[in-house]
Amino acid sequence: MAKISFLNTPFSIKKLSLKNRIVMPPMCQYQATDGMPNDWHFVHYVSRAIGGVGLIIVEMTNVAPNGRISPNCLGLWNDEQRDQFKRIVDAVHAQNGKIAIQIAHAGRKALGASDVVSCSPILYDGSNEANQKWQYQMPRELSKDEIIDIIHKFKESTKRAVEAGFDAIEIHGAHGYLIHQFSSPKTNHRTDEYGQDKLLFGEQVIQAAKSVMPSDMPLIIRFSAQEYSKDGYDIEYGRKIAKRFADAGADILDVSGGGDGQLDPAHTPQFHAGYQVYLARAIKQAINLPVIAVGMLEDPYLADYVLSTGDADLVAIGRGLLNDPYWALHLPSSPFVPTSYQVAFK
Numbered sequence: 001m002a003k004i005s006f007l008n009t010p011f012s013i014k015k016l017s018l019k020n021r022i023v024m025p026p027m028c029q030y031q032a033t034d035g036m037p038n039d040w041h042f043v044h045y046v047s048r049a050i051g052g053v054g055l056i057i058v059e060m061t062n063v064a065p066n067g068r069i070s071p072n073c074l075g076l077w078n079d080e081q082r083d084q085f086k087r088i089v090d091a092v093h094a095q096n097g098k099i100a101i102q103i104a105h106a107g108r109k110a111l112g113a114s115d116v117v118s119c120s121p122i123l124y125d126g127s128n129e130a131n132q133k134w135q136y137q138m139p140r141e142l143s144k145d146e147i148i149d150i151i152h153k154f155k156e157s158t159k160r161a162v163e164a165g166f167d168a169i170e171i172h173g174a175h176g177y178l179i180h181q182f183s184s185p186k187t188n189h190r191t192d193e194y195g196q197d198k199l200l201f202g203e204q205v206i207q208a209a210k211s212v213m214p215s216d217m218p219l220i221i222r223f224s225a226q227e228y229s230k231d232g233y234d235i236e237y238g239r240k241i242a243k244r245f246a247d248a249g250a251d252i253l254d255v256s257g258g259g260d261g262q263l264d265p266a267h268t269p270q271f272h273a274g275y276q277v278y279l280a281r282a283i284k285q286a287i288n289l290p291v292i293a294v295g296m297l298e299d300p301y302l303a304d305y306v307l308s309t310g311d312a313d314l315v316a317i318g319r320g321l322l323n324d325p326y327w328a329l330h331l332p333s334s335p336f337v338p339t340s341y342q343v344a345f346k
Helices: 039-050 079-094 144-164 178-183 200-211 235-248 277-286 300-309 319-323 339-345
Strands: 011-013 016-018 022-024 055-062 098-104 168-173 219-224 252-256 291-293 314-316
Touching: 016 098, 039 055, 039 079, 055 079, 055 168, 079 098, 079 144, 098 144, 144 168, 144 200, 168 178, 168 200, 178 200, 178 219, 200 219, 200 235, 219 235, 235 252, 235 277, 252 277, 277 291, 277 300, 300 314
Parallel strands: 022 055, 022 314, 055 098, 098 168, 168 219, 219 252, 252 291, 291 314
Antiparallel strands: 011 016
């Protein structure tokens, strides 16, 4: 049997030190009321800390009520939400875990909101399998003053996350949400500076977040390195996004793809184990920053291989950790499992 050699090696950047290369990526739970974390979230995240995950990233947490994917999603627009997150953070730390939070705005992909906004008034045409109770609405175009206000909201949410004790911040610029909407030529038809320079909004969000973060706290940016719909941008444009966001202050690149609308076979990879690793590889080769690879990596031998090739520095295990909170403990000969349990797993 092949040996797991890389998953359990430590990783450090700035003040963040991880005991292994395993990342639990953000995965929406749709269990919040008024954006407030509750016991569901406490159990969900703390159990993965007990399970030995190196870095837990809390699901998409939104800067405004109309920025949520659904009315059941998390928020960080007030101090009461911050205080409930601190309870989770403290419990993760008590289990020797590290935890980040993904801060975002859904833009035109907000469901169940009374005021749906985006950079341009273009209806989202993708599937809505997770939240069929609501339908996508035509967004209204944000004014420049409103754009500045949303950037400020990202800043304030980041400040609250720092106060709650998170170990890192992730800004969500992928999967067709608001930063992605500004970045994409398909969805950004503005004629002002935010249309002429489509990466300006994402750059300013990153800079605003960095302005309230400690200098030794890493900022992660998740972005789509390639779009999967017809006429979507390619990996070359994805590299431009990565470089711009890196120059703006990102410390780690969380590389994903798609999210911009209906899939087109000519622009979509086949869905198989590790299907998005090629994107991580392309970005890693172009940008001198640590990279997180995503996409059906729950086979530990595949995840270990991805790390061994240098295509990524960290691997996100989504489905595997949803199915088994103790995925990391169940690795063959895991150093985080008591010897008596290792014998049982063989």
